[in-house]
Amino acid sequence: MTRPAKPTVSVHTMPLRSVLCATDLSDGAVVVLGRAAQLAHEHQAELHAVHVVGGTSMDALRQWLGAASTAELALLGQAQGELQRAMALAVSDRKVRVHAIVLAGSVADQVIAAAHRVDAELLVVGARPSTNPLRRVALGSTADRLLRRGHRPVLVARGVAQKWPTGESGERVLVAVDFSAWSAASLAWARTVAPHAHIVLHHAWSVPFEEKLRFAGVERATVHSYENTAYAHALSRLHALASAHGLGPNAWTPSLVRGDATLTTAQAALDADCHLIVVGKHGLHATQDLLLGSVTRYVLGESDLDVLVVPTEASPASTPLPRSPDTPHGLAG
Structure with missing residues (x-):
């Protein structure tokens, strides 16, 4: 059977050069990172994967031991290893220039600052499934803050395994x-x-x-x-x-x-x-x-x-x- 000719699409927009994916390394993180990796691959863009170790626990640790303590550095090193392993699975055989970045502090603040430093044109964040039948998707505080405070487009990727078409x-x-x-x-x-x-x-x-x-x-x-x-x-x-x-x-x-x-x-x-x-x-x-x-x-x-x-x-x-x-x-x- 002869396949119909593919329609010609006129493209006059700029390609992406830099994509930043914020991840909490929870369940579904590899899937969301994979979505970001696919976009980076298709656009030949650099991919910056950012994980922020923050929250009240980190604040308490710094109050007890001070900033850049041995314990904090150990936590950051562990997170760096987890992020690199997740990125390796997400990128798979795609040709993508990847930068794994681990930061400490306020999650939304650090992600927005990192996006500014690397001049990311697009942010990718995950959305967790919700058990609440009245709201099937719970975005989480980080995604909410990025959507409200950020001035860059945000792709909210559902952390469920699927094959994204090209x-x-x-x-x-x-x-x-x-x-x-x-x-x-x-x-x-x-x-x-x-x-x-x-x-x-x-x-x-x-x-x-x-x-x-x-x-x-x-x-x-x-x-x-x-x-x-x-x-x-x-x-x-x-x-x-x-x-x-x-x-x-x-x-x-x-x-x-x-x-x-x-x-x-x-x-x-x-x-x-x-x-x-x-x-x-x-x-x-x-x-x-x-x-x-x-x-x-x-x-x-x-x-x-x-x-x-x-x-x-x-x-x-x-x-x-x-x-x-x-x-x-x-x-x-």
Whole structure:
């Protein structure tokens, strides 16, 4: 059987040069390190694996024995050996330049400082499965702090064994867009991390003030006309966004779902058979830097897929966010 020709994907984003993976060396650490190693291999980037020995126990040890004591140095040496063994398993036969770094102190502070020193463009952290049925994924305090305080994209990798596809084996990436500045940054980074993946642009649309219109007695035919207009407008803007980022017709698929993006994004990724979800750190109505948007929080808590969280200032491209030339009055996003 003749296999169909592989679609040509126009790639115009920069490659990754430096990836930093923060690990606590717990169960699943090798899997998360493996995900970081795969990215570093695909981009021919340097991989910096960082483990921080910190917390209240280290603080107490330093109070008793002082900094750089024999006991502290022994702990750091042991951690260095464990990290190097984990990295050897994670890298396997991949050609990756690896730097194993063990530090002491506040975990989030040390990871952020290390990322700055090595000029890491991407952070990779793990997420542990949760036994709480109301929140299936527990990120942990370190991942939470990095997501809130960091100004670099963070890939939250699920610490479960799986084979991550590459561009040659059909990788699919869902990018959640709301046509804010975060949408352009998210799409640019999706194409940087997975330059040959098929992109699914997902947008949850609605009719402005729909319930109020019905309550006010507006005729059903009129409301239906507004629905058609809102859908067409959203589809037009998705096409404009894809075009602005150089995505050809075979390189992406629109995903338009009526409803709340908070509730539809994770399911849309499953329905589209995606392997990665890319979301902005904030949404359209961001208020302050310390908060994650509601969509981002929900996707991180509910999806079993890897999630790439992108702050808008981390965009690798300066492509402006397009506006549809036929924007209906009162329906702008």
